[in-house]
Amino acid sequence: MKILYGMQRPDEGEIKVDGSPVTFHTPGDAISHGIGMVHQHFMLADNLTVLENVILGSEPRRGGVAVDFRAARKKIKEISDAYGLAIEPDLPVEELGVGARQRVEILKVLYRGARILILDEPTAVLVPQEVDELFDNLRGLVREGLTILFISHKLDEVLRVADAITVIRRGTTVATVDPKDVTARRLAELMVGSELPSPETRESTVTDVVALAVRDLTVRTAAGRTIVDGATFDIRKGEVLGIAGVEGNGQAELVEAIMGMRAGSTGTITLAGEDISQWSTLKRREAGIGYIPEDRHRHGLLLESPLWENRILGHQTRRPNSKGVWVDRAGARADTRRIVDAYDVRTPGIEVDAAALSGGNQQKLIVGREMSGDPVLLIASHPTRGVDVGAQAAIWDHLRTARAAGLAVLLISADLDELIGLSDSLKVILRGRIVADIDPTSVTPERLGSAMTGAGEGA
Amino acid sequence: MSTFLDRLLGRVKLGGWLALVAPLLAVLFAVVITSIVLLATGKPPLETFNALAQYGAQPRTMAVIVNTGTEYYISALAVAIGFRMNLFNIGVDGQYRLAAVVAAGVGGAALLPGVLNIILIVVVAVVVGALWAAIAGLLRVTRGVSEVISTIMLNSIATGIGSWLVTNYFGVLKGNELATKEIPQDSRVPGMALIPGTQLQVTGFVVVAIILGIAYYVLLNRTRFGFELRATGQSESAAIASGISVKKMIVVTMVVSGVVAGLIGMPELLGASYKYSTNFPTGLGFTGIAIALLGRNNAVGMAIGALLWSFLDNSSDTLQLLDISKEIVAIMQGVIVLSVIIAYELVHRYRIVAEQRRVSRELATPQQAEGAAA
Structure with a gap:
């Protein structure tokens, strides 16, 4: 386009x-x-x-x-x-x-x-x-x-107005169909893809301990439009909860509400048994929420600051980055070196600006940072968007390891391979509402597609 | 990526020797431009610069340069604190003048003896500066008023309040000059005979200015507050996602800027004129903006900038002896600031490209080694 x-x-x-x-x-x-x-x-x-x-x-x-x-x-x-x-x-x-x-x-x-x-x-x-x-x-x-x-991604509208429909998925043309002989369901299937990846067989690490409980979370804009509508879910320790949905259906706002970055949200959020609904973003982070933001350049990095200063970002009140009111430069530098080694961040050193790194390496640095300090919950928004294949596999591995160690993960992604491959349970969000629960082991493209695009509604 | 404004205000750092080359080139360029202007008006450039240098090298002038430079430097620090966080405190001017009026009034009343009175005067100045700056900060976070607009208007209001205070409360008529009561002898800050060959002493506040410069560096680079301030200045969205309360940062930064602004008038009040009158220096807040730009908000850079600015200001008097308008110096100052901004921008672009090349080069080498091993 x-x-x-x-x-x-x-x-x-x-x-x-x-x-x-x-x-x-x-x-x-x-x-x-x-x-x-x-x-x-x-x-x-x-x-x-x-x-x-x-x-x-x-x-x-x-x-x-x-x-x-x-x-x-x-x-x-x-x-x-x-x-x-x-x-x-x-x-x-x-x-x-x-x-x-x-x-x-x-x-x-x-x-x-x-x-x-x-x-x-x-x-x-x-x-x-x-x-x-x-x-x-x-x-x-x-x-x-x-x-x-x-x-458009609204199937009913496309069917109503178009004389010919071309479905594009991941940059390639999947099919060109005539609206007269196609159903919304068939269209949804084409959009999602006929072959969904089957999740790797693995031992479930899901425990009975609820790490994050969200009840009736509703987000409204200043103008009063409802963007997230009564979201309710639990994430247990060792569980990856995936949220599937066409982009722009409230995922970003849901994440921002859980992070405390968004005014005008109602409902309760409980982290490890404590009600954090009224807490500031800083307090939530200190309580153990790690956050891999959707847009790393806007929310995750100080592009023109060295890597070790980026290590401090979001963790500025905690060791090893600070002691009281002072920044612990030696501690932050040492820990940045640890992250660079452990997460294979390809960089000539920790004094280079974040902007000089490739997207994949920037993201590995962020993942390493957010996994530091024993998080209880990790919110991963499109964690492998715009990164190379090698970095993608590495990030997935890190997420699996952390999950096995008892981390609760909220995974938002537009990549269905990623969602189905990593998630222990899947929920579908549509127009701000959680509309379906899907078992990733037995998901069908038809069901996922119709839930994501609303094609199943009223049918 | 950083915006031009980020680079202009030094929220993005320049590395190594390039940071020194840029301002030097800019000053050289300003000399060339000024020479052209001088030639165009039929004056000899070499003699002009020679005269400026000669006059500036005299002991008495040197003392004056340091004294004025001290005030310029404190003012630049006050401005720079805001600049590092994207806050344009144009109101430093009003903040220091109002602080000086009230401090002069309180000091002249001699409520406390000796050193205690000095402390009282400084505390009053700092508090007034902070409160006046806080108004702009609060307006920004509660009502969304741009601090540029509010501080400019607060400057005018400060002028009005200042003359109202002097006329109605603090002022004493001496001859035909209306001024605040002089601060008693025992509550004055003594100067230091630092420069040999002149009776004129260097203000004791030069020590305060140096301490402030160090404090500025430590606050910004070594404390959590400084980190949060710089992070907010670089990317407000990243700051919010990192749990930094941007609103709190705006108010606190404004207040800190106002605290420093309150000190700008102190060398004059406690070390030179001992009172606030119509002769009290004005416009120091605006000079501070120019010097903060010149020194890229760097503690040492601004010190050099303040001395350079002060040298140009104070040596210009001698030009009249050569029948050259002293405004030639204003042209030079303007060209320096403009060309410094351009030079920093060029250097910055060069540095970004150089660093990206360096990173990809250094990354390419070890990978080849691995390939060879395998």
Whole structure:
């Protein structure tokens, strides 16, 4: 998708528009070939009018300098009428609803002469009626001869609006199907993959001691939207609990709520028998929660600090990193060397900046750090995302060893191999709710797929 | 990756000799630019710089340079504490002036004898500076007000409160100068005859400034608080995930910055004029910003920067003898700051690339050895 819009260059392969091959270096190239993209997050200036937003960056000129607002208004009116978008050019964008804003985004693309529209998760922010309106608009556009690429993980919507469906999994095309002769279930199966890995036979290390108990955990945004809805589960010592789900269904917020990083969450969280719901992030960490964050660059590292300072991060109140109010530089350095050795972090030394390491080595450092100090619970969010195969296997090994030693692990991942291979039990999250319990030893793609995508609902 | 601002404010460190080369190049570049300006106005550059150096090397001027530099340095420290955490305390200026007014008023009243009065004066100054800075910190964490805006406005308010206090409470009319009561003889900080060949003494606060510089280094690099401060400055999101309370850090950092700011006026108050009047130096807080940038918030770098700035400020008087406008020095100061920023940026980019190359090179070698063994 980014390649189609000229934001990234392909390594190989070719793109043809109307039969002739093209290469895109910038989004500008894509636009000049008639490809326009409507982003999931609106790119509009609230305090400008619709007209100003639409022409921003490609203003019609009059006499070389002046902006020809009259010509622009006329053109916008024409496009709006031709495709039934019903847009009033002189309203400020801040007065528009979400659906109308999306139509402005579409109009913006059409204004630049696009004949092929890419819509990235266009319904994510819309309420059902607005979705219906959008689909009506899209059908209108198609009738006028435009091509639309509709990217979504909501199966029912794809089935409703598309004339042809292509399923992509892990970067490759899995299948191209006709919506008329495919069911939601079959589509879900294609999305998840027909062959699921079977978990390695191994001894269960699950004990009876509950390490983490979560009850009715609910997270709301400042605007009052519910993102995590009444999550309830237990993780026992020696157990890996995997959370499966299509990304953006509340996993990140669930983790942040357990870490105490998120205001506006309700429910109780009990760690080793103690109610930690009101504790600060620091206190939770000190009580033995290790945290491998989803985005290591944003949440896990100080990129421009040496490795040993990164060892301190998140563990700054504990030995061997500090003594009272003082940072124990010698202790932190020595322990960083231990992690570098034990976790095979490939680095010339502990004084280099974290930024100089490869993603896999950065992640091994984080895993080593979070396993230090005898954690009770480890929250691993996409622990092997963006790391090389060698580092991935090493991280999985470390997680298995720690689990055998009695660590409770909450594993969030989009990688089904990882989830099924590591988890002792699996739960599926969909739209913030835990919708299914799945036994990883007897999971079927059909069941996992329909639970993850909601295709089973009402069926 | 670090932003330009991170690098500008020294939240990202520069390694080794490159850290020294950058400012030296910048000063050289500033000399070249200034020479061009001088030539364009028909003045001889060599003689001008010679005159500046000659004048600056005189014992009396040297003492003045150290005295002014002391104030500049304390001010730079106050600014730098905020800079390391992404906080722009533009209000150092108002904080030190308000602190000096109140401290001068309390000190002039001579409530305590001798040294006790000195301690009282310093404590009052520190507390006032801290409280004034805390307002901006609290506004930021409770109402989300940018500290840049609030501190600038608090500067104006401090000016107003200061003159109101002097006019209505602390002021005594002497001749036609309205000033606070002089601090009694026994509560003054003596100077030191450090520089031979001049009657002018070096302020005793030079010792305080050195101690503050060391304390600044230790606080930031050796304490947990310093680590948390630097971590927050580098990545607020990583700080939150690590259990650092960013709101608490903002208020505490603002207060610490205000504490140091409160001390800026003390060399003048306790060692030179002994009162607060309309002649009390102003604008030191802004000079501190320039010096903090120049020294990249490094304790030693800022000391050198403060002395350089003070040298330029104090030697400029001599230029009038050569019929050269003293504003040429302001041009030079401006060019130094600008070119230092550019030089640091270039050096930083070079360093990142160099380090990544070094890491991949050093990693490649042992792997080949392993391959050979197998």
